[in-house]
Each structure stands twice: as C-alpha cells, then as structure tokens.
Amino acid sequence: QPDLVERLISVDISPISTAPxxxxxxxxSAMKAVKIPDGVSRSAARQLADHQLRxxxxxxxxxxxxxxxxxxxxxxxxxRVNLEAISHxxxxxxxxxxxxxxxPGPALFLGGSNSPYISSKDxxxxxxxxxxxxxxxxxxxxHIVHQDKFEEFVTAVLNFLPPP
Numbered sequence: 001q002p003d004l005v006e007r008l009i010s011v012d013i014s015p016i017s018t019a020p021x022x023x024x025x026x027x028x029s030a031m032k033a034v035k036i037p038d039g040v041s042r043s044a045a046r047q048l049a050d051h052q053l054r055x056x057x058x059x060x061x062x063x064x065x066x067x068x069x070x071x072x073x074x075x076x077x078x079x080r081v082n083l084e085a086i087s088h089x090x091x092x093x094x095x096x097x098x099x100x101x102x103x104p105g106p107a108l109f110l111g112g113s114n115s116p117y118i119s120s121k122d123x124x125x126x127x128x129x130x131x132x133x134x135x136x137x138x139x140x141x142x143h144i145v146h147q148d149k150f151e152e153f154v155t156a157v158l159n160f161l162p163p164p
Contacts, residue, residue, distance in 0.1 A: 008107040008130070009157060012115050012143050014122035015129050017095045024094070028087045030056035031066060036077040045077045046070060065144050099129055107133040108160045112141030112148060134160070 034052045036045045046067050057063045069080040086093065107130040111118035118126075118135065126133050136156060141148040 002101075002103045002105060005103070005105060007105060007161065008103060009160060010107065010109045011153075012111045012117045012145050014109070014118050015096045015099075015125050016122055025087070025090055026056050027053075027062075027066065028083050028090070031069075031079055032083050032087075034070075034079075038076055040077075042072060045072070049077070059142065061142065061144060061147060065147060102129050102131055105132060106160070108156070109133055109135045110145060110153070110156055111135070111137050112143055112145045113137040113139045114141060114148075115143040115145075117143060 030053050034049045036048050040048070049067055049070055050063055053063050053066065057066060070077055071080045072078075109118055109126055109130075118137070123135065126135065138145055138149045138152045138156065141152070146153045
C-alpha cells in the first residue's frame, strides 16, 4: 500500500536475500551458547557474555549491540530476544518478499561503507522496485550504521526528510 508511505528509508539492507552474506546464524548460535552463573552482577554478566561472544562476533561494536539484549530475569541472565524463533525463521527474515509493483515515492537506501548489505549488484533491483531511490553510504560505518556513525546517520536522514 504505497499510498500509506510518504517516504521510505532502508538502512543497510537491499531488496534481495541477504542469507548468503549473513553471519547471523553463527551469532545466534554463539548467543545461545553463552553461560552466565546465577547471582553475578549485571556488569560481570555483560563481561562474561562479551568474552564468550568474542571468538564469533569479532567487532566490539556489534558485540555491544547484541549485549543490549542481555537482561536479568528472576536472578538469571537471559536474552530478551527469542533466539529459538529467530533461528528457526532466519531464512524468512533474511529473504526479501517478492514484489512486482514498484514503490513510486522517494526512497533512501542508506548503507555503511564497511558493510556488504547494499552492493552495486543490488542497484538494478533497487531501481526496479524503488525508481526514485537515492543510494548513499556513510563512510566508515558497518551494518549498524546508526551506532557506528550516529551524527552522520541523523544528518543523512534529516536531509532526506522534507523540511518541517
């Protein structure tokens, strides 16, 4: 229903399947394997989880992002997100649904220059589905663009939005 959307911003994702380049399955497995003893402080729990994730999730910023989902529940540390559901449906999550009718409004595809999720090979499909698309990259940002380069991210978004 494109008439319900005035403008569209896609942050570091293309309208194609990302399954072939995704490390999410390994990240989910690493998160499931984290073991934290009962009764430790929040900071100690985060340090333990960070240490256990490090071999698989090598980027410190990404580990810190994942650790925002580590919460205390009834004296134990658990993941806020449903890792079982995500892992069972990861292929569906990483695939883009098939659309035949393009979105006619303004669209911004904003990627991190250090991320593989918006590639020049994706441009034809982006242009087919979003004929008014503007594709931009934030230099030095990875997949979590808003965390890596917050000010540049906000500036790009505000420049895309109409003036108030």
